[in-house]
Amino acid sequence: MQLQRILYGGDYNPEQWLHDPEILARDVEMFKEASINTVSIGMFSWSMLEPNEGEYNLDYLEEIINRLHQNGISTILSTPSAARPKWMSDCYSEVLRVNPFGHRYLFGGRHNHCYTSPVYRSKIRKINTLLAERFGKHPAVILWHISNEYGGECYCPLCQDAFRIWLEKKYTTIDSLNQAWMTTFWSHTYNEFSQIEAPSPLGESMVHGLNLDWKRFISDQTVDFAAWEIQALRDAGSMLPTTTNMMYHFPGIDYDDMANVIDVISWDTYPLWHKMDDIEISMDCGFQHDYFRSLKHQPFLLMESCPGPTNWQGISKLKRPGMIEAMGLHAIAHGSDSILYFQMRQSRGSSEKFHGAVIEHYGKKDARMYREVADLGKDLVELSELIGTTTDASVAIIYDLQNRWALEDSQGPRNDGLFYRENVLKPYRAFKKLGVNVDIISSAQSLDSYQIIIAPMLYMFRADIESRIRSFIHNGGTFVLGTFSGIVNETDLCHLGGTPHELMDVFGLRRTETDGLYEGEKNWITSCEELFVNEPYEVRHLCDLLSTSTAQTLYIYKSEFYSNTAAVTLNQYGDGKAYYIGCDVEQRFYDDFVSHLIARTVVNSAIQGIIPYGIEVNSRSSDSYTYTFIQNFNNHDTSLKQINLKGELMYGTNLDTLAAYQTIIMKTKKNL
Numbered sequence: 128m129q130l131q132r133i134l135y136g137g138d139y140n141p142e143q144w145l146h147d148p149e150i151l152a153r154d155v156e157m158f159k160e161a162s163i164n165t166v167s168i169g170m171f172s173w174s175m176l177e178p179n180e181g182e183y184n185l186d187y188l189e190e191i192i193n194r195l196h197q198n199g200i201s202t203i204l205s206t207p208s209a210a211r212p213k214w215m216s217d218c219y220s221e222v223l224r225v226n227p228f229g230h231r232y233l234f235g236g237r238h239n240h241c242y243t244s245p246v247y248r249s250k251i252r253k254i255n256t257l258l259a260e261r262f263g264k265h266p267a268v269i270l271w272h273i274s275n276e277y278g279g280e281c282y283c284p285l286c287q288d289a290f291r292i293w294l295e296k297k298y299t300t301i302d303s304l305n306q307a308w309m310t311t312f313w314s315h316t317y318n319e320f321s322q323i324e325a326p327s328p329l330g331e332s333m334v335h336g337l338n339l340d341w342k343r344f345i346s347d348q349t350v351d352f353a354a355w356e357i358q359a360l361r362d363a364g365s366m367l368p369t370t371t372n373m374m375y376h377f378p379g380i381d382y383d384d385m386a387n388v389i390d391v392i393s394w395d396t397y398p399l400w401h402k403m404d405d406i407e408i409s410m411d412c413g414f415q416h417d418y419f420r421s422l423k424h425q426p427f428l429l430m431e432s433c434p435g436p437t438n439w440q441g442i443s444k445l446k447r448p449g450m451i452e453a454m455g456l457h458a459i460a461h462g463s464d465s466i467l468y469f470q471m472r473q474s475r476g477s478s479e480k481f482h483g484a485v486i487e488h489y490g491k492k493d494a495r496m497y498r499e500v501a502d503l504g505k506d507l508v509e510l511s512e513l514i515g516t517t518t519d520a521s522v523a524i525i526y527d528l529q530n531r532w533a534l535e536d537s538q539g540p541r542n543d544g545l546f547y548r549e550n551v552l553k554p555y556r557a558f559k560k561l562g563v564n565v566d567i568i569s570s571a572q573s574l575d576s577y578q579i580i581i582a583p584m585l586y587m588f589r590a591d592i593e594s595r596i597r598s599f600i601h602n603g604g605t606f607v608l609g610t611f612s613g614i615v616n617e618t619d620l621c622h623l624g625g626t627p628h629e630l631m632d633v634f635g636l637r638r639t640e641t642d643g644l645y646e647g648e649k650n651w652i653t654s655c656e657e658l659f660v661n662e663p664y665e666v667r668h669l670c671d672l673l674s675t676s677t678a679q680t681l682y683i684y685k686s687e688f689y690s691n692t693a694a695v696t697l698n699q700y701g702d703g704k705a706y707y708i709g710c711d712v713e714q715r716f717y718d719d720f721v722s723h724l725i726a727r728t729v730v731n732s733a734i735q736g737i738i739p740y741g742i743e744v745n746s747r748s749s750d751s752y753t754y755t756f757i758q759n760f761n762n763h764d765t766s767l768k769q770i771n772l773k774g775e776l777m778y779g780t781n782l783d784t785l786a787a788y789q790t791i792i793m794k795t796k797k798n799l
């Protein structure tokens with residue numbers, strides 16, 4: 128997607144204000160004053176666009192798009208499938224979802240529609256066709272926003288049938304399905320595909336292969352629905368790029384697959400700023416930015432963020448002065464080419480009436496949120512050269528949704544929580560504390576361009592990851608495998624003959640058993656050769672017991688019947704290094720371990736020196752320049768005196784001390 132400016136604006140719902148043209152006119156004035164250049168329209172417009180079946184009204188939309196365009200504001204146009212008009216549910220009940228207990232939902236809410244329903248598919252095809260014919264070549268429309276936050280599942284008879292067809296396509300014969308799921312367990316063997324039902328609390332939920340395939344089916348069906356929506360636009364002649372707004376830590380869709388059907392990645396971010404240390408929140412949110420950027424290894428769009436409090440979180444906290452700038456530039460620092468808000472004008476009624484917005488109920492320019500949004504808007508105009516710049520990362524962390532599905536259903540050493548995300552975040556934080564760019568990839572993505580890869584708790588080996596890890600290490604890479612890894616295959620059957628599956632020689636060990644620790648129970652690890660100064664390190668939740676062959680033991684357990692046995696190991700394999708971290712060990716360990724790895728491996732660190740606590744560093748690159756973002760997520764001034772900053776100050780002021788939530792950007796010529 129070729130952009131001329133960093134997209135700045137957000138979701139706009141003019142339908143809520145059509146009765147008040149003065150407000151609509153004032154909105155445009157206020158947008159201009161805040162340097163807003165883009166709005167997303169149409170996410171929830173279906174009952175306006177088609178108030179009765181077959182009766183279409185697109186004129187109002189065209190007027191709005193034209194007026195915005197005349198004022199220099201582009202439109203991201205949404206297809207309206209996230210919520211439907213009432214008449215449709217009344218005439219065609221099949222469009223409504225059915226829950227796992229077999230009850231059909233009533234009309235209401237949103238995301239309450241069956242992705243399989245032929246009626247729903249034909250209705251969305253028709254309205255998308257009309258939208259594409261009318262706006263697909265409109266000069267103001269720059270991008271299709273396909274639906275809004277796809278998600279959820281339906282258990283209706285149509286979906287159950289589609290699931291059976293999906294299974295038959297995958298397994299061909301019922302015998303191979305029975306084997307793949309090991310249905311002899313509890314005598315659950317199927318004779319025909321037609322006997323299979325989706326998992327349900329009222330029925331089957333203990334066949335892990337079934338549970339996993341149902342999740343895959345739901346994900347595939349949702350992606351197929353998105354592709355169906357896009358095809359309607361293409362068939363109507365619109366070749367505009369497409370996106371769909373994805374969600375934080377969302378378990379319902381394998382976004383790797385969604386990424387294949389859309390052109391541009393976008394996502395919606397609502398971090399709980401100020402709930403605790405903001406650096407912790409910035410790490411968690413930064414991880415998510417990196418995850419979305421890594422789906423296509425291209426700049427992404429920040430599609431929604433909130434300039435104030437939300438309406439749906441436990442506590443709706445105000446953003447402290449400076450946070451609007453910090454969180455927006457944080458997204459840009461991690462690779463976004465936009466800062467977009469939900470929403471442009473605050474609703475007057477219903478569930479989002481207190482949700483923060485660029486223009487609040489008060490409606491004037493001297494409101495605090497509006498002022499901060501407008502100030503950032505002015506600054507962004509100066510940053511256009513960042514558009515399209517990319518993120519160079521020689522480190523990747525594998526965070527795999529399908530692995531998460533299997534882990535959460537493992538019924539293994541800890542049903543009270545395996546802390547997968549936390550195990551992934553620990554090395555991530557350690558790299559970020561050193562200012563290193565990190566890609567977050569699934570196990571299906573290529574490993575080739577990295578020097579260091581960390582795969583915490585990679586319980587399920589899929590997509591031939593065993594052989595790709597082997598060659599990565601053989602060719603000189605450093606690979607770190609975490610506890611409880613390489614245990615099941617793609618259909619959730621345990622590997623026989625020892626784990627990590629097919630990599631025991633590469634890591635020089637075998638995981639013999641895994642101990643689950645009670646909540647509050649601890650173990651410790653210490654190094655055999657006093658590697659790091661901060662030991663012992665605390666261990667919780669999981670401890671693998673390891674039997675080493677060629678691996679060197681770096682750390683041993685201090686307690687339990689397995690004290691003095693290997694906990695962390697290193698094996699040389701080919702030209703590379705294979706580390707195994709056999710336990711859920713505390714953050715301090717990762718901080719030391721990662722510094723040790725970096726010291727031995729060439730990684731493009733953005734700046735030199737010791738990065739103070741609370742300062743986050745990220746960089747983007749063009750062919751000639753590196754742009755280094757230095758952001759203070761402490762709520763107080765922080766000195767940068769211990770850092771050596773190279774290049775010219777491109778954004779911000781004062782190089783010695785950063786005020787709370789302040790950002791500076793350094794521009795450095797490459798190869799200086």
Ligand code: GAL
Binds near residue numbers: 439469
């Ligand atoms: C998002 C959604 C928006 C709005 C927002 C409120 O998840 O896409 O439509 O509801 O939440 O925070």
